[in-house]
Amino acid sequence: MTVEVPLRQKQQTTSAVPVLDRRMVAALLAITVVIGAVAGILRLVLGLGATTNLSDSYSWGIWIGFDFGLIALAGAGFTMAAVGHVLRRHEYHAAVRPAILAGLAAYVAVLLLLVLDLGRPDRFYNFMLFWNPHSPLFEVSWCILLYTGVLVLETSPFFLERLRWRWAGKVIRIVAFIMLPVAILGVTLSTLHQSTLGTLYLNMPYRLHALWYTPLLPLMFFTSAVMAGLSMGAIAYWVAGRVVHKPVQPRVIFGLARIAAVVGLFYLALKLGEVIIAGDIGLALAPTHYAALWWFELLVCVALPAALILLPGKTLQRTGIGLALIIFGVLMNRFDATMFAQILPPGASYSPSLIEWLSTAGILAAAALAWILGVRFLPIFETGEADHHATTE
Amino acid sequence: MNEVMSRRTFLKHAGVGAAVCAAGGLAVQPALASEGTSSANAWGVLVDLTRCNGCDSCALACKQANQRPEEDQIPNQLSSDSYSFVDRRVYVGDAGQEQQMPVKRQCMHCLHPACVSACTVGALTKTPDGPVVYDSSKCIGCRYCQYACPFGVPTYDWANPLGLIHKCQFCISRLDEGEQPACVAGCPTGALRFGTRNDLLAQAHSQIDSNPGRYIDQIYGESELGGTSVLYLSGVPFAAMGLPTLDSQSPSRYAEAVMRKTPVIGLTVAALASGAYWLTKRREFLAQPEVVPQEVNHDR
Numbered sequence: 001m002t003v004e005v006p007l008r009q010k011q012q013t014t015s016a017v018p019v020l021d022r023r024m025v026a027a028l029l030a031i032t033v034v035i036g037a038v039a040g041i042l043r044l045v046l047g048l049g050a051t052t053n054l055s056d057s058y059s060w061g062i063w064i065g066f067d068f069g070l071i072a073l074a075g076a077g078f079t080m081a082a083v084g085h086v087l088r089r090h091e092y093h094a095a096v097r098p099a100i101l102a103g104l105a106a107y108v109a110v111l112l113l114l115v116l117d118l119g120r121p122d123r124f125y126n127f128m129l130f131w132n133p134h135s136p137l138f139e140v141s142w143c144i145l146l147y148t149g150v151l152v153l154e155t156s157p158f159f160l161e162r163l164r165w166r167w168a169g170k171v172i173r174i175v176a177f178i179m180l181p182v183a184i185l186g187v188t189l190s191t192l193h194q195s196t197l198g199t200l201y202l203n204m205p206y207r208l209h210a211l212w213y214t215p216l217l218p219l220m221f222f223t224s225a226v227m228a229g230l231s232m233g234a235i236a237y238w239v240a241g242r243v244v245h246k247p248v249q250p251r252v253i254f255g256l257a258r259i260a261a262v263v264g265l266f267y268l269a270l271k272l273g274e275v276i277i278a279g280d281i282g283l284a285l286a287p288t289h290y291a292a293l294w295w296f297e298l299l300v301c302v303a304l305p306a307a308l309i310l311l312p313g314k315t316l317q318r319t320g321i322g323l324a325l326i327i328f329g330v331l332m333n334r335f336d337a338t339m340f341a342q343i344l345p346p347g348a349s350y351s352p353s354l355i356e357w358l359s360t361a362g363i364l365a366a367a368a369l370a371w372i373l374g375v376r377f378l379p380i381f382e383t384g385e386a387d388h389h390a391t392t393e
Numbered sequence: 394m395n396e397v398m399s400r401r402t403f404l405k406h407a408g409v410g411a412a413v414c415a416a417g418g419l420a421v422q423p424a425l426a427s428e429g430t431s432s433a434n435a436w437g438v439l440v441d442l443t444r445c446n447g448c449d450s451c452a453l454a455c456k457q458a459n460q461r462p463e464e465d466q467i468p469n470q471l472s473s474d475s476y477s478f479v480d481r482r483v484y485v486g487d488a489g490q491e492q493q494m495p496v497k498r499q500c501m502h503c504l505h506p507a508c509v510s511a512c513t514v515g516a517l518t519k520t521p522d523g524p525v526v527y528d529s530s531k532c533i534g535c536r537y538c539q540y541a542c543p544f545g546v547p548t549y550d551w552a553n554p555l556g557l558i559h560k561c562q563f564c565i566s567r568l569d570e571g572e573q574p575a576c577v578a579g580c581p582t583g584a585l586r587f588g589t590r591n592d593l594l595a596q597a598h599s600q601i602d603s604n605p606g607r608y609i610d611q612i613y614g615e616s617e618l619g620g621t622s623v624l625y626l627s628g629v630p631f632a633a634m635g636l637p638t639l640d641s642q643s644p645s646r647y648a649e650a651v652m653r654k655t656p657v658i659g660l661t662v663a664a665l666a667s668g669a670y671w672l673t674k675r676r677e678f679l680a681q682p683e684v685v686p687q688e689v690n691h692d693r
C-alpha cells in the first residue's frame with residue numbers, strides 16, 4: 001500500500017504542475033520581489049510614520065509578526081540538522097538538505113524584515129557595539145547573526161559540489177570535517193534564540209494576555225519551534241520533490257510528521273496544563289476573542305493535526321493537511337503573541353499599510369524563489385539511495 | 394477590567410513561575426540588573442492629585458525645557474513632542490456625582506525599569522540618582538521598550554525617517570545644575586514636589602495620617618513594580634485615575650532570571666547534542682559500521 005501512494009503522488013505531480021506553470025510561479029514570485037523591493041526602499045527613504053500604520057500604542061505590526069513566525073518555521077534548519085547530522089537518523093537523510101536550505105532562505109528573510117522594522121535601520125549593527133546581556137532581543141540578535149553564519153557553512157557543500165573547480169573538493173572535505181561541531185553550534189544557537197523569543201514576552205506581563213503569558217513561555221516557544229521545524233522539514237522535502245519532478249519517499253514524510261505530532265502533543269499538554277494549574281481555565285471559557293484564538297491554536301492547529309497524522313489509515317494527503325495546520329498554527333501563535341493576544345492601550349488600532357504588505361510579500365517571495373532555484377539547480381534533492389556521506393557526515 | 398483580570402491571573406502565574414524556577418534551579422533573586430544602584434538619596438517627585446487644578450503649566454514647562462515644537466500647545470497624550478501631559482479623568486463617586494480629575498503623567502522612573510531590562514542595546518539606563526535616562530546615540534529604534542514599559546511611556550518619533558525614542562529623563566541636566574525638574578518648578582499649586590524619594594514617602598505618609606478623609610490610604614508608586622521614583626497621592630482610587638493596578642514586583646523578574654541562565658542553557662544543549670552524537674556513533678559502530686542501522690518504529 002505504501003508503494004502505491006508514491007506512484008499516485010508522482011502522477012499527480014507531473015500532471016498537475018506542468019513546466020509552464022512552474023515558470024509562471026517563478027515569474028509571479030519575481031514580480032512580487034520587485035514590487036516588494038520598491039516598497040521596501042520607499043519605507044527606508046520615507047520612514048516608518050509615512051509608510052506604515054504603526055503607532056505608539058501599536059508599535060509592532062506584520063513585519064515583527066512574520067519575523068518571529070518565520071524564525072519558528074525556519075526551525076526546519078536546526079531540527080533537521082539535529083536529526084541528520086547529530087542524531088544521524090539516516091532514514092531522514094533525504095529531507096535534510098531541503099530543510100537546511102529553507103532555513104538559510106528564511107533567516108535571510110528574517111534579517112531583511114528586521115531591518116525594515118528598525119526605527120534606525122542605519123544602525124542595525126549597534127547590537128554588536130553596545131551590549132545589554134539581560135535583553136532577550138539582544139541575545140536573539142546575536143544568535144540570528146551567528147546562526148545565519150552557521151547556515152551558510154551548512155549549505156556551502158551544496159554550492160561547492162556544483163563547482164567543477166579543483167579546489168572545491170578540498171574545501172568540501174574541510175567543511176565536512178567541521179560539520180559536526182558546526183551543526184552542534186547551530187542546534188545550540190537555535191535552542192537559545194527560539195526559546196529567548198518566548199523570554200522576550202516575559203518582559204510584558206501587563207501587555208500579553210494571561211492565556212499566553214506564563215514563565216514557561218521560553219519552553220513553549222522552543223517546543224513549538226521544534227514542532228514547526230519538523231513539519232517544515234517534511235513539507236520542504238515534499239515540495240522539493242515536486243520542484244525537481246522526482247518521487248518522494250512517503251516514509252520520510254510520515255516519519256517526520258509523526259515526530260512533529262508527538263512533540264505537538266507534548267506542547268498541547270504543556271499549554272493546557274499550565275493554564276489549568278495557573279487557574280486561568282476560566283479565561284479560556286470566557287466568550288472573548290482571546291479564548292477563541294487560544295482554542296483555535298490548540299485544537300485546530302495542534303490536536304487536529306496530531307489526530308490526522310497519528311490515527312491509523314494515514315495517507316499522504318491527510319498527513320500533508322496536518323503538517324500545514326501545524327505550520328499555520330505556530331505562525332499564528334507568534335502573531336497572537338505580537339498582536340492579537342496583546343492587551344492594547346485604549347484606542348489602539350492597526351491595519352497594515354499597503355507598503356507593509358507589499359514589502360513583506362516581496363521578502364517572503366524572495367525567500368521562496370531563492371529556495372526553489374536552489375532546489376532546482378543545486379544538489380539538494382536526493383532520492384535517498386545515493387547518500388553523499390562524504391559531505392554530510 | 395482587563396487590567397484587573399491580567400493582574401489577578403499574573404499573580405496566579407507567579408505561583409507556576411516560582412515552581413518552575415525552583416525545579417529548574419532558576420533562582421529568582423531579588424537583585425535584578427535593571428535595578429541599578431538606587432541610593433538612599435535617589436530623587437523622586439510627589440504628585441498630590443488633590444492639589445492639582447489642571448492648569449497644564451507643568452506640561453508646557455516640560456515642552457519648553459525639552460525644546461519640543463509648538464511650545465504653547467497643550468498636549469493631550471505622551472508623544473515625541475511632549476514628554477508629559479495632564480490626563481483628564483472623570484471620577485464617578487458613590488452618590489453618582491461626577492468629578493473632573495486632572496492627572497499629570499510622565500515616566501515613572503521605576504526602581505526596576507522594565508524598559509532598561511529590555512533595551513536591546515542598553516540605550517536606556519537607570520542612574521544611581523533615580524532618573525531613567527536614554528542615550529539616543531545607541532538606540533536602534535526596535536521599540537521593544539514601548540512594549541516593556543507598563544505605563545506606555547517611551548514614544549517613537551514617527552514623523553522622522555530616522556526617528557528615535559523620546560521620554561521624560563527627569564530633567565537630568567537641570568538636576569545636575571542643582572535645579573528642580575521643569576515641571577515641578579512650573580507648578581503653581583504645589584501639587585508637584587521634588588525631593589529624595591525617601592523624604593517624599595515619609596511626607597506623603599504623614600500627609601495621609603494628618604488629613605483624614607482627604608486621601609485614600611495608598612501612595613501609588615511606593616510598591617508598584619517594586620517602587621517608582623514618581624509617587625502619587627489621591628483622594629480617589631488610582632485605577633479610576635488611569636494609573637494601572639500593578640504587582641509589587643519587577644515586571645522583568647522572569648525574563649532576567651531566564652536570561653541569566655543563557656550560558657548554562659547553551660552549554661547544556663551543546664553537551665547533550667555532543668553526547669547524543671557520541672551515543673549514536675557508538676551504536677552504529679557496535680551494529681557493524683558498513684550496514685546502515687535499521688531503526689525500529691520511527692519510520693513507518
Ligand code: SF4
Pocket residue numbers: 499500501502503506507508509525541542543544545546547560
Ligand atoms: S515608566 Fe516606563 S519608561 Fe519610565 S522607567 Fe518605568 S518602564 Fe521605563
Ligand code: SF4
Pocket residue numbers: 511512513514515516517531532533534535536537538539547558
Ligand atoms: S527602541 Fe531604542 S531605547 Fe527602545 S528598546 Fe529599542 S534600542 Fe532601546
Ligand code: SF4
Pocket residue numbers: 454455456458459476477499500560561562563564574575576577
Ligand atoms: S521631569 Fe522634566 S522631562 Fe520629565 S515631565 Fe518633568 S519637565 Fe518633563
